[in-house]
Amino acid sequence: xxxxxxxxxxxxxxxxxxxxxxxxLLVSGQDPCCVNFMTIAWGMFGVMWAKPSVMVMVRxxxxxxxxxxxxxxxxxxxxPEEWRDAVTLGGEESGRFLDKFEATGLHPAKANAxxxxxxxxxxxxxxxxxxxxxxxxxxxxxxxxxxxYYTKDEYHDLFFGEILGATGIASFRKG
Ligand SMILES: Cc1cc2nc3c(=O)[nH]c(=O)nc-3n(C[C@H](O)[C@H](O)[C@H](O)COP(=O)(O)O)c2cc1C
Numbered sequence: 001x002x003x004x005x006x007x008x009x010x011x012x013x014x015x016x017x018x019x020x021x022x023x024x025l026l027v028s029g030q031d032p033c034c035v036n037f038m039t040i041a042w043g044m045f046g047v048m049w050a051k052p053s054v055m056v057m058v059r060x061x062x063x064x065x066x067x068x069x070x071x072x073x074x075x076x077x078x079x080p081e082e083w084r085d086a087v088t089l090g091g092e093e094s095g096r097f098l099d100k101f102e103a104t105g106l107h108p109a110k111a112n113a114x115x116x117x118x119x120x121x122x123x124x125x126x127x128x129x130x131x132x133x134x135x136x137x138x139x140x141x142x143x144x145x146x147x148x149y150y151t152k153d154e155y156h157d158l159f160f161g162e163i164l165g166a167t168g169i170a171s172f173r174k175g
Contacts (some may be wrong), residue, residue, distance in 0.1 A: 001123070005112070006166040008052045008138040012174045013124075015045045022087050025122070026056060028067040028074040029116050031108050036095030037077070037119070039087055052163040057110055057136075057156035063095035068159055073114035073129045077122035078168075079106075113164040124168035130160025 018024070019041045020158055029035035043056040054076065058065045068074060086104035093100060101108060108117035111127050118125035136155040141147055166172070 001169060003123075003167050003169055006124075006168050006173050008163055008166065010174050011166055012172050013045065018045065022084060023091060025077040025079060025087060025090050025106075026058075026064060026074055027077060027108065028064055028071055028116050029120060030071065031117050034067065034159075035101070035108055035117060036063055036067055037090050037100055037106075038062055038095070039091030040076075048162075049131065051131070053161060054126065055158055055160050055162055057088065057158055059154045059156050061154050065157060067095075068130065068157075069133075071116060071130075073116050073127070073164075074159070074161060075111055075114060075116050075118045076126040077119040077130065078124040078147045079119070079121060080123050083121060094127060101105060111165075112167070115175055118167065122168075124166065124172045127165045127167075128163055130159055132158075132160040134136055134158040134160075 023041040024040040025037045026040050027035065027037045033068040040056055043054055045054050047053060058068060083106070086106055089104055090100060107120040111118045114127045114129060118127065135157050138147060
């Protein structure tokens with residue numbers, strides 16, 4: 001699989017479908033001892049503080065949440081269809097109890113600009129430096145109907161990441 005660096009302006013990614021159909025993998029931590037991935041399906045791409053950025057939402061009960069608090073960065077990874085089972089596992093199992101790389105056969109690989117690894121088997125990886133973390137709490141919800149997503153006391157934190165680079169196959173490049 002041939003992958004190359006993609007400039008952010010050239011990235012061919014539709015923000016409303018970027019996490020479909022079954023989510024993508026967020027990797028945080030540093031190899032070899034403390035690296036983990038989890039499946040995410042909610043997030044936003046755009047410009048924050050004049051930088052190309054992504055915002056991901058991670059509940060405080062996740063192993064990943066702890067890693068995001070301890071580490072300066074994370075990566076987002078899109079897997080080809082044949083890795084669908086690994087993406088499913090990433091959303092069902094916790095890195096607290098299982099080495100998900102070992103369990104799935106995915107491999108961490110050195111990123112260009114951040115310490116967290118990318119995933120070797122991915123078709124697109126985006127490297128992000130954490131710029132801001134914001135905690136959600138019930139009183140912040142103007143639309144109270146959204147509280148249906150929080151039946152337990154497990155609110156998301158919003159992690160904003162400045163996008164430092166992207167590497168992917170040609171179909172993720174415009175033109
Ligand atoms: C399709 C899908 C999307 C998910 N999206 C999110 C998400 O955006 N934020 C979140 O906190 N959990 C999300 N989850 C749940 C986590 O992936 C799941 O709890 C995972 O086991 C956490 O792993 P960790 O404890 O190793 O961090 C999602 C699960 C699935 C199946």
